[in-house]
Amino acid sequence: MEERAKIPPGLPHPNPTVSYWQDSPSSIADHRTTPSLPNKADYVIVGSGISGAFIAYNLLETHPEASIVMLEARQACSGATGRNGGHTKAASYRSFLHHETEFGTDEAVRIARLEYANIMATHAFAKEQGIECDSRLCDTADVIYSAAHWEEGKRAIERMREVMGAEDPAAKYEIFDAKETEEKFFCPGAIGAFTYQAGSLSAYAFATGVLKLCLERGLNLLTNTPALSVSPAPSTSDPQLWTTWTPRGAIKAPNLILATNGYTPHLLPQLQGLIVPLHGQITAQRPGTALPPLNTTYSFIYTTGYEYAISRPPSTSDAGTILIGGGLGILPAHGACQYGNTDDSALNPDLSSYLYSSASSRFAGYWGDDDAAGRIKREWSGVMGATADGLPYVGAVPGEKGLWVCAGFNGHGMVLCLKCAEAVVGMMEGRVMEWFPDVMSVGSMGGERLGRKFEGRVDMKMPKALAPGEAMFGESEAKAEGSKEI
Known part of the structure; x- marks a missing residue:
């Protein structure tokens, strides 16, 4: 397992299988809001699945005038969200004793309540916004x-x-x-x-529905624009900018958010072996x-x-x-x-x-x-x-100001992503969210999370x-x- 964890993920495959939900594809599958890549933005989000979609939605709710660019390597929502079974199912009892032993009773309770709240919020959002996704x-x-x-x-x-x-x-x-x-x-x-x-729904229809709401509010979605690498911008006047390099040019932003799930180590090598x-x-x-x-x-x-x-x-x-x-x-x-x-x-x-x-x-x-x-x-x-450790990585990357991550959902993203996206935006704004489990933060437990050994999915x-x-x-x-x- 250690050897498998060392394999670099690379970029998403250019010709993936077509999931049940993607036939027929969404009207925004190959959407590009602008014909060319802007050279700067207030926020750059990499990844257009449910995490990226809700990060954009929450940012636009709080900062409606912000310029937000979302980069997607393939078609919109072509990763795990567009390929899962559409199950909004927590099974919290299956991890509760492990969480209590590892993190304490309070954190185990927070995790279980977060998962339940995420399920209810997902279906409520679909109903309130009229997203046709067979929510049940x-x-x-x-x-x-x-x-x-x-x-x-x-x-x-x-x-x-x-x-x-x-x-x-x-x-x-x-x-x-x-x-x-x-x-x-x-x-x-x-x-x-x-x-x-x-519950169940079409996660593909749900996430693309959220993206459409964001597009109406000013999101710049650029599909078929893979992020090749990211780095602090070499600028002495503003060292907090981050540069994202793509085949179509580079874009700089003070806030870069990686909603790239299993592919995250491609852009963030320090998570190699921690997100596999x-x-x-x-x-x-x-x-x-x-x-x-x-x-x-x-x-x-x-x-x-x-x-x-x-x-x-x-x-x-x-x-x-x-x-x-x-x-x-x-x-x-x-x-x-x-x-x-x-x-x-x-x-x-x-x-x-x-x-x-x-x-x-x-x-x-x-x-x-x-x-x-x-x-x-x-x-x-x-x-x-x-x-x-079986938990997602959510929040600021230690020692990298302006670099954020929301990834590593262990196949349970439909009961975590909506609330984790809300949490990472809250962290960016300095808000305290007592409902969010501390152990899901990237640098929690005194940085111990970044030193754990991968032994397979918990x-x-x-x-x-x-x-x-x-x-x-x-x-x-x-x-x-x-x-x-x-």
Whole structure:
């Protein structure tokens, strides 16, 4: 893993796979507000995903007269935001005990509440602004196939209720046994399930919708304009300027914000090995002919990892289509080969094969025959940003005045980006935000974060309380008629 973490991410691939959401592309996919690159601005934002979009939105709310230039290497929202499954799902209980041990109870509570607040704010914003993105709040079900994950999950939920209060919406969970799980969620062979508040939307339509709001307010969006490098401007009269170099020229600004997720070390080498690209895959599948309507979103959690599944809402033209992704844990060395990989033009054939059969295996006995048009509608890949401690890097880069970062979301950007963007803009203005976890700041813990060793994505690690003799649930078990615990 140390070797994978050393691989420089480089620039985004020029010809990536096309995600389900990007067909057809947004009207602003290749937008350039100005024909040429301005030579200066008040703010330069690199990256046009949900983080960059909300950083621009918050800046324009506070400074409507500011000149803001956003640079995007490829089409607008062509990175992780435009490629994810559209899941607004926190699963805070799965990280709560780890966060409490590592950072203390107060910070663990802040993180959980931030994630819940981010979900609610995302869907509220879509509704208030009239962004057509199939926004839907609903419950989600974590279907558990691992005894260790089952026991740890129950402990975590009990602890969250204890320290946060049972009525805290971020600590509200329901627990279902094996029989109830099959009856309610159509998943035979599971140990049980945890349910809680979540949602789904088209993250691509949502983020491009936010960008359109920003364009109306004066944002200068320049797509197909990659940032090659950044450096302090060699100016004795104003040493606080930052220069961003592109193939179309250079632009200077007193404030440079990197919303570049897994690609951040390309521009900020001091984060090499702290934010590591992680290649993932998703499929869009037609449901089986006998599968009942799915009223929740899902995660299927086994010893070495998980898949997630989102059924498209009834009100959409593709109602019932299942977006299912994940599965890294079934690859050799728990998917180590996918770290450091930024080629989102390619697909891993082993992962493809696994994902093709994953949904029908999980709903075994309830799937029926495949749709006459075939099971797979589309498959694509994308690049996430994994961090050494499982948390994003948000705020000022230590020792680099005017340089800011909002990146490294570990595949959970839809429950972090909106509020993290709000936080980084607040930091730029010197505001104190008691709701924001200190441990997410770039230079927190006395700078200790910048010295951590990358050992893989935190949420992909097995619980410490692995049951004696417990099998690592993999491809063969997934394809069996109902999974079993050994």
